Structures are given as C-alpha cells and as structure tokens.
Amino acid sequence: MAAFRTQGRFTPGNGASAESNGRWSNTWTNWAGNVTSRPRSVETPSTPLALMRVLDRAIAQGETLRVVGAGHSFTPAAATNGVQISLDNFDQLESIVPIEGTNGEALVTVGAGIRLHVLNRVLAENGLAMPNLGDIDHQSIAGALGTGTHGTGAKLTGLAAQVRGMRILLASGDVVETSPTHNSQLFKAAQVSLGAIGIVLAVTMRCVPAFLLHARETPMALGQVLENLDGPGNFADSNDHFEFYWFPGTQGTLAKFNNRVEPGTKASTEDLNPAAALARSARFWVDDELLSNGLFQLTNSISARIPALTPPINVIASKALSAREYIAPSHEVFISPRRVRFVEMEYAIPREALKDTLQEFMTVANRKDLAVQFPIEVRFAAADDVWLSTAHERESAYIAVHQYQHSQYREYFEAAESIFRAVGGRPHWGKMHTLEHSDLDKLYPQLGEFTSLRSHYDPKGTFANFYTNQVFGKAN
Template sequence: MLSMRISPGRRPAPWTTWAGTARCQPRVLATPGSTDALRALLHEAAERGEGVRAVGAGHSFTGAATTSGTMVSLAGLGRRTAPDGRTGRSEDVEEVEEVVPLAGGGALVTVRAGIGLRALNLTLARHGLALANLGDIDRQTLAGALGTGTHGTGARHTGLAAQVRGVRLMTAAGEVVDTSADTHGALFEAARLGLGAVGIVLAVTLRTVPAFRLTAREAPQPLDEVLERLDGPGNLVDAHDHFELYWFPHTRRTLTKRNDRAEPLDADGAPGRARDPSGPGTRTVETARRLWSTGRRWVDDELLSNGLFWATNELATLAPGLTPRINAVASRALAPRTYTAASHEVFVSARRVRFAEMEYAVPRADVVEVLREVDRWVEASGVHVPFPVEVRFAAADDVWLSTAHGRETAYVAVHQYVRLPRDRYFAGAEAIFREAQGRPHWGKLHTLDRDGLAALYPRLDDFCAVRDAYDPGRLFANAYTTRLFG
C-alpha cells in the first residue's frame, strides 16, 4: 500500500501564503510518505491534465507554490528524528542521510529537502557544523528556501543555493535523478534554484562549515553617515562578516547590524555554550550574564521588534499622517546592544508582525544612489511607510538563476504592513530598482515576466531549455512560473 496522507473530504481548505499575498484552492493537498507515493501522485495528476506544485512553509510572497491541481508537501518524506544528546528531545533533531568530512574543515551533508531550516540548524549543530550564512528567519523549508534563492547578508558570502553541492529530484516522468555539478550538471543548476519548475526536490547535499559563534553589534546610526560609509576604504560592508541596515522611511535614522565571527564552538558543537576557562566560579558569573543577556534579548526581540512594532504599525494604519513621527519614535526606541551566540541564533529572528515585501538585487556599486532615489520618491509621493527598508549584501556567485549571478550585489527590500495599501509604494520602488538593472527576489512581490528577466539573467535560456527537456508537458507549471519562464 502506498504511504500517503491526502487532505480529507472532497476539497482541502483554501491555501494562502504567510502574508496572505497569494491564495489558491488546490484540488488535492498531499503529504506523500514515500517516493512511490509521490510518483503515483505525479502520474495521476498527469492523467488528469492538471498541475503539481511542491509547497514548503508558504513563506513566499508570490504565487510560487500556488496551484488548482495537486499541492505536495514534503514535510514527512524521509523524516527520521534522533534524541538530542543535551535536551533528550527529538522533535527538532533529524537524522541526516550522509556526512562527508572535508579536508579543510566542515562537511558535505545530505538531508531531506522538506526539512525546516530550524531543524536543519539544530541538526547541523549536533554534528559540530553550520551553514556559513543564513537569512533572517528559520521557518522556511530547505527546498522552499533554495527554490526562490533565499539569502542572508555578507559581502564575502553567497546565498543558500551556492552552498548546494548535490540535488536529488523526481522529474515529471517519475524518475529519481541524483545531480551535481559533475553529473547531470545542467539539471543540477536548474534544480538548486528554480522554483520547482524542473522537478520535486527530494534531498539536498550542502557544503557546511565548522560550527561558529557570531558577535552581533546592533546600533542606531544616522542615515547619511551610513550611506557615506557604505563603500570606499574601510567601509562598513567589507569591514564586517555580515553587515545589514534598516532605514526608517520619513526619518534620517537607521539601525545597523554588524555580525562578526567570534571563536568556533566547542568540539561537541553545543550551540550558544559559554566557555568556562577558569572553573565553577566563572561558570556562575557566565550563567548570570547569559540569563541577563537572554532577558535583554527577549525585551529587544519580542517586545520591541514584535510587540511594540505591531503597535506602531496599527497606529500608522489608524492615523497614516502620524507615520513620520511614529517612525522617529520607533527608531529612537532601539538601544545599541552587543551579544555573542551560536551563528544560527544570531542570524535568525522571530517575525510576528505580518507584512508584504518586494526585494530587488542591485549592483552593489549603485546601492547608495538607489536608496537616495527611494528616499526622494517616498517624500515626494506622500505614501506612508511605517516599515523599515532593509539593505543587505552578497558576493557574486555562479548559480544560473541567482539574484547575485556574476555580480557583487546589494539587496534593497521594501516592506509594508499587511493592513496598509502597498501598490503605489511598491510600484514606485520597483521603477527605481529596475532602472538600476535590479533582479527581483523570486519569492517576493514583483511584476517582471520572461521578457523583463531575459536581459537580467544570461543563463535564463539555458534554464528554460532544461525545463523543456525534463518537463515538456509542464506538469510543474503554475501561473507564476508560466509568467516567468513562458
């Protein structure tokens, strides 16, 4: 008997993204428990002439995962948990398929594609490993995050897809294919970042690094001072391992985040464990410090970043004209802070205030001018924006559809609270991003289609040729992929 859970009743509930920015009514919502069950789903959908979309955690803002046909979640496929040596709990710690140590440190780690990033981080930590860079939340699945080109920040670091060394996927024909740069190289390129348009990703081999700690320094800084120091000698971006900034529109204030590598973790890879060089007395002091720091982080992360932030957005919704003053107060409420913890704890924050987002990757050399243009546009337009603009950086990479393909990149993200109008703001910002040859994040709102993308991605035709070869009947297509790839 095939192992599979299919949504009960005639039709599953309507599906929506985390932000409510895209919706659909799938005919079937299935969580296959084996590759045979998945293959059977593909065959059945093909016979019915309807589409199949894999879904992750629904954290894209676009209709990347939407379908009126079969929606497939890989949440359970291949999932096996192991007890955590420290806590005894097993729910977040998964068995990995393979760990191959690398000569220079770190390892190639093969995990199931439907694993959540949180579980992935905890699992890697258990092996004394980590991902070199991460985005700012861990709610996504690995396959979902890879499929849209999810990235973090750091001028010497790439996005997640460039850390992939192998992808196992099921093609439209139901074949399971192991791909890498050396085996089925073109399919590998299209599978590691391709919105699930060439197949359902089953497992991923990641290049990991030895687990490390990060020291985070967060501080309010005037916008003009930050813009002056973004490039040139000793600039903020190159001086830190992971630099990012949040600018509050209608103000001249930013919050900068500078994350730098501290010492590596202990040999047992325990995340966030304080070192104890001088015995039990030191341990007590360290523990007290950590408790204080945890309390402080709770105030900053939960109350300021989420609770108070929700309140400021609600107030801006009720009284939009107050937005500049609200932003001025909110940006002053953020006190400087410094803390050190396991890398994934520093990279990742909770995001409880719901928002819509557009993010474009622009050439790094143009980011200051782009920000000045957005500032001028916001002031001239009269729109009200209580959400900060986020600016991040990445090294150039060679992934075919990476937003950082072949160029040093700066990411500029505009957000709007879900209860506020966003169309004018996003259209104004998008015109500025496009003028700078910006490439839209595949999971965030934008209006580009294949014609617009062709000029931005030198390997787009290669990607589409792989799609033609492996999914000629367009089993994996939906409205979004048809708009992007034809």
C-alpha cells in the same frame, strides 16, 4: 508600468485565483495573506513511492502539481489549484560526510521538506552549521532554495550556492541524482528553480564547523552609514555579516555587525555592554522586538487606518532603538522572530549602484502620502555562479521594502521598483514584483538555457503554475 499582477490574480482574502475552475477544495493562503489558492487536492506522501503514485495519477488526469514548503513566499510561487504536495514527511537527516582536505566541513544530505530550524538544530548537534542564513528559519530547505533565499555577507553567497547535490523526481517519473559533476546541467537548473524542473526529494549542502558570532547592533545616523558603505569604514567588506535598517522619514538607522569570534571565545547572551543594557530597559531592538512585537502591530494598524500618523510613529520608533552586543551560536544570531505580518518586495542591485540608488529611493520612501511604516532593510552578497541566483555573477546589495499586511503598498512598491529596475535590479523570486519572462530574460544570461531544460524535462508543464508561466514563460 505593469501593475502588481500577482496581487490581481491571487487576491488577498477573497479566494480568487488565476486558475479558477469551479472545483476548488480548501483555501490555501501564504504566510503574508496576500496569495490565496484552492488546490484540487492536498497530498502529504511519506515515501518516494507514494509521491510517484501521486505524480502518475496527476499526469493521467491532466492535473498540474506544485510542492508547497512553509508558504513563506510573497509571490504565488507555491500556489496551485491543481495538486498541492507537502513534503513535510521528507524531513530526515540522511548522511553527514566529512569533506577531505577541509577544516571540518561536511556534506550534509537531508530530506527536502526539512524546516530550517530543524536543520539548524540537527547541524548544531553534529558540530556543524550553515555558513550563512536569512533572518527567519521557518522555511523548508527546498522552498528556501527554490526562490534563492539569502542572508547578508559581502563575502558570502546565498543558500543555493552552498548546495552540492539534489535528488529530483522528474515529470517522466524518474528519480535522478544531480550534482556539479553528475547531471550537472540539470543540477544548475534546479538550484534555484521555483519547483519548475521537478520535485526535489533531498538536498546535499556544504556545511561548516559550528561557529559563534559576536553580534553588535547599534543605532547610527543615516549619514554615517552612507559614508561607510564603500568609504572609510567599508562596513560591508570589513564585517562578516553587515546589514542595516533605515526608518523612512528619519535620519535614524540600526546597523548590525555580526562577526565570527576567535577560537576559544565563549558564548555570552548577557549584554557585553552593560551601559547599553541599562539604557535598554525602556527601549527595543529592531529585529527581535520591534518587528515582532505587539506594540509594532498596534502602531502599524493605527497608521494603516490613519496614514498621517506614520511619520511621527517612525520618528519615535527610530529614537527608541537601543544598542546591544552579545555572542551566540551563528543560527541564533541570524534568526529573528517575525510576528507582525507584512508584504515585501526585495531587489538585488549591483553593489556599486547601492549608494546612488538608495539616495534616489529615499526620496520615495520619505513621501508622506505613502505612509511607509516598515524600516528598509539593506543587505549584501558575494557574486555566485547559480544560474537564477539574484547575485548571479555580480556582487550585490539587496534593498527590501515592506508594508504592514493591511496597508496600501502598491504605489510605494511600484515607485521603488522602477528605481531598482533602472539599475538592472533583479527581484527576489519569492518576494513581490511585476516582472515577466521577457524582462527577466534580459537580467539572467542563463534563463534561455534554463527554459530549454525545463521544456525538455517537463514538456507538458506538469510542474507549472500561474507564476512560473509569468516569470519563465508558458511551459507548453
């Protein structure tokens, strides 16, 4: 199997880069700290005109350009040693247009650099919300779309399938409006594109009326979760948003059921289950506390140094999990803090393959020598028609594997990856994997069309980097 080349090229912490040319400026590092690059220059334009000047100058000097959002990808998606562009100043709400014939849905156009937490606030102020979200809100909207970011919900799609329009600056210097009906091929290519088609200036999203979620989180035996994956309870189909975390080396999971409430229900951040609230005083929840707290940081750094301590630590962590139940605005339920830094790989596999794949994968994750410290996250998504969506034309389940940022992860990720690949798994574009263009070509029926459009609109590879060359092939 190929090694994790992205790691080899963009080495943690030492500033090495695939595109070393001896004229580096400041070092840029992604959130996880596993990708480092040295952009030649960093530009933060405030207007499309200023951005066009940056593009003209870069092209004249034969430089490549790459937009960085929040730098939350684990792959070198945003890394460059050419011109790094931040669109943080493109963060305004442009318009809200009600969609006729719907029950309060609207098309919301925002600047591409807006962070999801700002977008969520702006939407809430206007009585709107995103239909589904992932588990953090630090990303820029264009960055989240660029890698196919998703949440969980067997009847719901990832964010890119909610896009209804994109304004794009092409390598030619033209700014084009795209939508499913206008420049539709370009639109389809740009929905998930790693920035390889052009620079996204603004995005129009389909948003829904703001809604509350009834959140129920409960420790549950692994056997019970597996039985109900497609069995009697069919947790994924009978809940709006279902996911679970499993602790390697244990029989413990934390299952999360989030469901829309009946109209008229009030929010209640008080725990709806007082007995659980009482029991909770010495316990914690996996998302809001375990994955974000100092204790977890400490246990991870201990097990990174002494891997043999990982299994007993996992047993204690899984036993200390607590139930809770509350009602809150959707974005507050979806989003959790992530203060403990980690590296991550996530594959989308055909949903029907989930149970068998998980069982095979569990024998790997349970291996004591791999010292897996982080719980495994399992989520769901409906099929969509976005060309490079990981759920393209198939109902999908996602298996995410993490390891503390200072720990050994390669052997674990490689073993897991070969299991996910065997069932036609597609890697998250923003999370670690070893696949190359020739592998991905077999997984995405539209990848050929995507790369032809890319060659047409960016013939000189102005928007390419090491990673886009790896996954889409060389641009020129």
